[in-house]
Each structure stands twice: as structure tokens, then as C-alpha cells.
Amino acid sequence: MSDLSLDKLLKKAENKLQNVHEMVQEKSYELIRQAYKESIFVVITEGFRSIEQQHKLYSQGRTTPGSIVTNAKGGYSYHNYGLAFDIALLDNNGEVDWTIDRRWNKAGEIGKRIGLEWGGDWKSLKDYPHFQYTFGLSLSELRSGKSSEKQTEKASRVLIKY
Template identity: 55%
Template sequence: MNLQTLIDRSQLKLDNVHPYIAERALEVVRKSYAEGIYVQITHGYRSIQEQDALYAQGRTTSGNIVTNARGGYSYHNFGLAVDFVVLDSNGAANWTVDSRWKRVGAIGESLSLEWGGNWSNFRDYPHLQYTFGLTTAQLRAGHRPPNTSGIINISPNTSGQIKLGSRGDKVKDVQQSLSNLGYSVGVFDGVFGDKTNEGVKQFQRDYGLVVDGIVGKQTLDAITKEEDKMKEKIEKLEKELSNLTTMIKQGASPEPSKWASEMWEELRINGYFDGKRPKGLITREESGQVINRLRKNLLNLIVNNQKELANQSETLESLEAKLKEIEKENS
């Protein structure tokens, strides 16, 4: 049984579920999988009509009684609950409550969710919920959990997750960050379309995350971590540029050595210097041209992608080594 399959199937059931519960429901799937227990989310938000039909089961319609809650009296009706099932290794649902079910319930509780298997009046083993301290009566009266505009028909921008169809500045920030890290996301327009979705999924593949195309906490943390690494490299590169500025100014020689000749040729090939190799002293103007070229190239690297930064760093290290040789020869 593949974890990604369990996540994908579970994700389909989490539309209109409060992001706090949805994120923890998927974490239950992940943590259970790590312990060799296969779990899949089977239900999330349930409409009043669907709840009434479920309540009728075993009462006025065929089947067993599975709920004591009428429509509007279940936290499912407000996106604050999910149901799960434990699967056997062949993918078949196993409804026999055993140690695996109890362990999944315990995992849910460790993530601050309430498990129905511990209820005294009606044990609902597949059920996990988080009420935010609200009763169903308060929810029916229009009260909602904090930081939401309403759980039912929740929009992508209020879900706490950035995913396909989301819009806004947060999407634009993700697009910019992924582009900086070398991933193609299309135009930075703040619209989470197919290209951005593919960029997110590729990033998730590269960093061993669940490939669901959703920028939740784990994906966002990973992006931030990689951006921090890139910033460190940029700072290092800027320091090298500063050192290079000093070394070029101090590396003047009446007769350019073979090292100086090779340095200027390499600068010319890489587009750092437009002029000819100086036949005498390196002038302030020529030094300025070199440094301005280097700084311009640095800005282009930051805008384009991180992968080029590594190559540029190697080039600068090579130049630095050669400049040290010049300094040594002139000392």
C-alpha cells in the first residue's frame, strides 16, 4: 500500500473541511503509515440532507444505525469532523475494531483531535473531530471558528492551504520563491494554475514530501528552508564580490603576468568585461567595469535560479584563487 495513494484518496474527501482538521487528518494518515497501519479518510464535510439520510439508516431505511445525529447536529455538517477506515495490506477496508483502530485514535488525539472511539454513550470509532469549543447549537446559530469566513463552501484563500485555484499575494509569494529555487511556475500573477501546480509537485518530489500539489505547512517550511540556504549562498557571493573588488584594485602590475592574462580572458569569455586586456596598469575605470559586470550578473542570478549560483560561485572561487596568485607574485 502506497502512502501517496492514501493521501490522494483522503484529500478528495477533505473539501470544505476546516484546514486545522484537514491538515491533522492527513497527518494521522502519515503517522499511521509510518507505524505500518494503512488509514484512509472516508468522509469530511456532510450536508444537512446527507446527514438526514444517514440518520434514517437503520431507522426508516435499510441498514445499520451508524449515527445518532440528525442534520445540523453533527460536526460533519460544519466541516469540523472526518471519518476514517483502517485498510488491510491488500487495500480492503477492515471494519473490525482492533489494536490498529485504537492506535489510529490515539494518534488523532496526540494531534489534538477528539476520537469518537472514546465516547461513552455512542462509540463512533471512525470519527475524529475538533470543535473549537463550539456546540452544534452555536454552529446552527451562525457561530464559526476563528480565522474563517465560514466553513461551508470555504474559499481557497481562507482554507489555510494554497492549492490549485487559490488566488492572491500568498500565491504570488510562493510563485516567486519557487522560481528563485529554479522551478517553473509560469507568470507571477497570484493565480495558482496548472503551471504553478506542477512546479509545487516537482518541488515536493525533489524534497521527499507528499506530492499533492498543496502548499501546506510542511511544503511551505521546506520552501522557506531552501530559500534560507539560497540567501546564505548569496551573502557568501556578495562577500566574495567585495573581496574581489579589493583584490582587483590591489592586483595592478606594470607588466601583466600570465595569471593576469588568463584572468582577463576568463572575465571576457564569461561576459564580465567588455574591454581588452590592459597592457599596463589596471585602471580604476577598468576595475569598475569588471565589478559592475559582476554585480549585474549577481542580480540576474538571483532573479533566474539558484542552480546558476553554484556555478557562478565556482567561477568566482577560481578567479579569487588566480587573483591571490597575482597578489603573491606582486608581493
């Protein structure tokens, strides 16, 4: 059996969350902690994604081999602005388990309870691993240069509630 300690899960997350907004990092750690209390083992699989990486992901299943995994072109994902992260769930042996079951729904509920938007609620191409915190900014605002930094103070007052 692998070591599924909370500390190990949080430590693993740190590497994946570089270039992710500080508040989004805090919310991801909180998701890991809350899920752990429910015996749901969350690992962060991806945080910030460059626009080039996003283009490459978007082409998958369209112009390159593989399944379609995103509807977002480069610049059209909150990952590109450090405001999103993806997760996977581990089974009791520490292996990634992509089976969509009650644990995924519970992780989604926890994420929403701490103020995140969950891709599992999306109408087209449900994205169970995806969570984002947008500070109320649209993708077009972000593409035009609006910064989430201006929203941080307002959002931190919201975070204090949790």
C-alpha cells in the same frame, strides 16, 4: 498487493476532504502520516456532510432499512460544519478492514495526540472511524451561526506545538 504508499493515501484523502476546514484537513493528513509510520493504513471515507445527507443517514435503521449508524440528526454533527472526518483502515492488500482491533485504538491514540477528539471514546454508540476538531465550539453555537474561522488563529497557535 496494492500500492499502499503514503503519497497515495494522502492523495486519496484530498478528494474526501473538500469543504472540510483547512486545519481539520491538516490534522487528518497528520493522522495518516503518523499511522503510516506504525504500519496502519488510514483512508478518509468522509469529510463534509450536508444537513440533507445527515438526515438521510440518521433515518437509516429508524425509518429506512439498515443499521443505526449515527445518533446525530442534520445540523447535529460536526461533519455538517466541515469539522469532522471518518476513516477506514486498510489491510496489507489495500482492502478495507472494519475489524475493531489494536490498530483502531492506535489510530485513536494518534488522533488524540495531535489534538483531535475521537468517536471511539464516546460512551454511547462508539464511533471508531470518527474524528473531529471543534475549535471549542458547541453544535448549538455552530447552528446559530458562529464560525470556526474566528477560532482558527487561536487554534493555529495550538497546532504549532505538534
